[in-house]
Amino acid sequence: MFFERPESGETAILVHIELSSDENSEDPRELEELALSAGADPVVFLTGSRADPSPKFFLGKGKVEELAGLVQQYQAELVIFNHALSPAQERNLEREIKCRVLDRTGLILDIFAQRARTHEGKLQVELAQLEHMSTRLVRGWTHLERQKGGIGLRGPGETQLETDRRLLRARIKAIQKRLEKVRSQREQGRRARQRAEVPTVALVGYTNAGKSTLFNYMTDASVYAADQLFATLDPTLRRIELDDVGPAILADTVGFIRHLPHKLVESFRATLQETVEATLLLHVIDCYDEERQDHIDQVHAVLREIGADEVPALQVYNKIDKLPGQAPRIDRDEDGVAQRVWLSAQTGEGVALLMDAVRERLGSDMFHDTLCLTPDQGQLRAQLYAQGAVLTEQVDEQGHISLEVRIPMRDIRQLLSRLSIPAERYLPEQVH
Numbered sequence: 001m002f003f004e005r006p007e008s009g010e011t012a013i014l015v016h017i018e019l020s021s022d023e024n025s026e027d028p029r030e031l032e033e034l035a036l037s038a039g040a041d042p043v044v045f046l047t048g049s050r051a052d053p054s055p056k057f058f059l060g061k062g063k064v065e066e067l068a069g070l071v072q073q074y075q076a077e078l079v080i081f082n083h084a085l086s087p088a089q090e091r092n093l094e095r096e097i098k099c100r101v102l103d104r105t106g107l108i109l110d111i112f113a114q115r116a117r118t119h120e121g122k123l124q125v126e127l128a129q130l131e132h133m134s135t136r137l138v139r140g141w142t143h144l145e146r147q148k149g150g151i152g153l154r155g156p157g158e159t160q161l162e163t164d165r166r167l168l169r170a171r172i173k174a175i176q177k178r179l180e181k182v183r184s185q186r187e188q189g190r191r192a193r194q195r196a197e198v199p200t201v202a203l204v205g206y207t208n209a210g211k212s213t214l215f216n217y218m219t220d221a222s223v224y225a226a227d228q229l230f231a232t233l234d235p236t237l238r239r240i241e242l243d244d245v246g247p248a249i250l251a252d253t254v255g256f257i258r259h260l261p262h263k264l265v266e267s268f269r270a271t272l273q274e275t276v277e278a279t280l281l282l283h284v285i286d287c288y289d290e291e292r293q294d295h296i297d298q299v300h301a302v303l304r305e306i307g308a309d310e311v312p313a314l315q316v317y318n319k320i321d322k323l324p325g326q327a328p329r330i331d332r333d334e335d336g337v338a339q340r341v342w343l344s345a346q347t348g349e350g351v352a353l354l355m356d357a358v359r360e361r362l363g364s365d366m367f368h369d370t371l372c373l374t375p376d377q378g379q380l381r382a383q384l385y386a387q388g389a390v391l392t393e394q395v396d397e398q399g400h401i402s403l404e405v406r407i408p409m410r411d412i413r414q415l416l417s418r419l420s421i422p423a424e425r426y427l428p429e430q431v432h
Helices: 028-038 061-074 087-097 104-115 119-133 137-141 156-195 211-219 262-267 269-276 292-306 351-362 378-386 409-418
Strands: 011-019 041-050 078-081 100-102 200-205 236-242 246-252 280-286 313-318 329-332 338-342 366-373 390-395 401-408
Touching: 011 028, 011 061, 028 041, 028 104, 041 061, 061 087, 078 104, 087 100, 100 104, 104 119, 119 156, 200 211, 200 269, 200 292, 211 236, 211 246, 211 280, 211 313, 211 351, 236 351, 269 292, 280 292, 280 351, 313 351, 329 351, 338 351, 366 378, 378 390, 378 401, 378 409, 401 409
Parallel strands: 011 041, 011 078, 078 100, 200 246, 200 280, 280 313, 313 338
Antiparallel strands: 236 246, 329 338, 366 401, 390 401
């Protein structure tokens, strides 16, 4: 049986089963937040426990009967499981309880589909949805799939399913081709930034930690920010100017979540590449959240999965306005390096401290030394002044110039190269 999706306001029953065989079970409260983010109206939460999921229904027979009764009682249009269901389990449950069933992966895909705004984001979501749907095609055609006998009942179902599978494969291939083009364009932009040695600072964190609010405050942008899961889906890049560092790119990325479906990680690899290629990660953490340590661990797990766990990171403990008596501050390690900043993106308290910490972390590769220039090197002197790099200047009787200079290493390298001056003349330690 196939259940049409209503336009809006779906009455939903949520199901969470504690499995003794599953050490990394999902959070029931997170399922409710996900359901609300998708626009569902949860009316009841069915819970229980089992040693292992049933291969046929995931639930035991008694729980299936209880669920069917709740569907009738509340006239539910949708049942959402806080677990990954197999296509067969979804199909069997729908047939038994006479209601559409959605698992955790399908729910997250639905939210992503609602939130995608850019062409790339929509393509990535559609790819993930089609790959998820390809194993569930039979659900829509149960009236045609009786292929065991009966006059007039042989053939059409198989033909329709094969047609659908072929169309799906063709569509997936087309999307992958278009995404490859988008990835290529994004890679060109990334290479251009790397050639110019413009550092990229990427905001990462558990969904709803306040990344977009912080991004807006730091860049005066107007990225959509709301108190809900996956409020922002598409990556946004903005240029910012940092004293002593120069221009940098700030990237707001998709929020992470516990056990982010692998299909989504694969589909969003181009977007998440901004994180992998970043110079510095700002790991935004909701310091008011009771489960903040668990969320920190989940973000680290996703960073490992996408290969970004080696990128230097600065922790940003956000929402201190919700903690009475918590003042903005920078926590440093024994070497004096900034490791953690406490702030409120909502009120702006501590954001200036964050900018200072980012400048410190990015500015660690600074050239600060005295250059001795001959009288014929006026062009180098003029360029250093133009970049605001000269701190002091002294000229001796022979016209030799001593300049105390502070400038990002990348800029002094570029400047010397542009003026055809051998780098080893002024940067011997860095060259050899």
